[in-house]
Amino acid sequence: MLTLLILIIVLAFVFDFINGFHDAANSIATIVSTKVLTPFQAVVWAAFFNFAAYFISKYIFKEFGIGNTVAKWVHPEFITLQVILAGIVAAIIWNLITWWFGIPSSSSHTLMGGFIGAALANAKGFSLAGVAVINYAKVVPTFLFIFLAPLIGMFIAFFITIGIVHLCKRSNPYKAENWFKRLQLVSSAAFSIGHGGNDAQKVMGIIGAAMIYYEGTKGHHMDFNTFANQYSWVPFTSFFCIGLGTMSGGWKIVKTMGTKITKVTPLEGVAAETAGAITLFLTEHFKIPVSTTHTITGSIIGVGATKRLSAVRWGVTINLLWAWIITIPISALMAASIFYLLKFII
Secondary structure: OHHHHHHHHHHHHHHHHHHHHHOHHHHHHHHHHOOOOOHHHHHHHHHHHHHHHHHHHHHOOOOOHHHHHHHOOEOHHHOOHHHHHHHHHHHHHHHHHHHHOOOOOOHHHHHHHHHHHHHHHHOOOOOHHHHHHEOHHHHHHHHHHHHHHHHHHHHHHHHHHHHHHHHOOOOOHHHHHHHHHHHHHHHHHHHHHHHHHHHHHHHHHHHHHHHHHHHHHOOOOOOHHHHHHHOOHHHHHHHHHHHHHHHOOOHHHHHHHHHHOOOOOHHHHHHHHHHHHHHHHHHHHOOOOOOHHHHHHHHHHHHHHOOOHHHOOHHHHHHHHHHHHHHHHHHHHHHHHHHHHHHHHO
């Protein structure tokens, strides 16, 4: 059993690393497309603030609330190490597939689909009896924010853009653009902090669920906060791995996010990243895991909509929506299949 736990921890950090390069585009797409930083400079910038989010979560928020939510997506009696392993493997496979094809899907919802799908399989299938597996108090807010996070980001970005344009309408265009290029460094840093604080904790939650189960088999009962304090290397390493992943980049998705949804100027980049950061900080405060992909996509759409609705390439956006919709069921089915396979192997 210890070997299985170690395998889960290793694969969880692998998923964290993949999440970093899969979602690197979220925090650097606009800053690269506006040529404020080169791609290399941008990934170093984003990676630094992804890791800096560890200290903000630990010493300012003083808890890892999103990790606690993720660990409780499934009721404890349905969690086993095989369930968690199947969920992680499915999440890694789907993340790599979507990265390969340049589809900015949600790592968060990939993980949720995998975790729940494997747990349902463990509860003898997708039946009415299996419904009790899901902790709806934790899952429903996460599911709703598939739709709410991009909408919130879109509306905040829309009004920030309108406000900035109104305030700067008499400014010298050249000077204003140079100022917004500088401000993009701040807004992208803020969004990278939000990304690290949100996504690194998801891996913490999965590892926490595994370690709490393992300790329970030895008669030691602990809650998530006790786990985070007792095994302090887990949160530290989670944030470190996502920073390393961001350093490796994700250029295919950068291209989609930075150029294909709508053309973005430095002013609009500041508005989109600021709106995305505000959304992520709010959801971390309320301990709701959200997709940074969904959030920044909604923010970019909100920026584009201030010019005219036709400025948003809705064909690309609709394809993104389909990717978001299918992520959870596909991940769940993959995880269920992997769980049944593991039952024969382990």
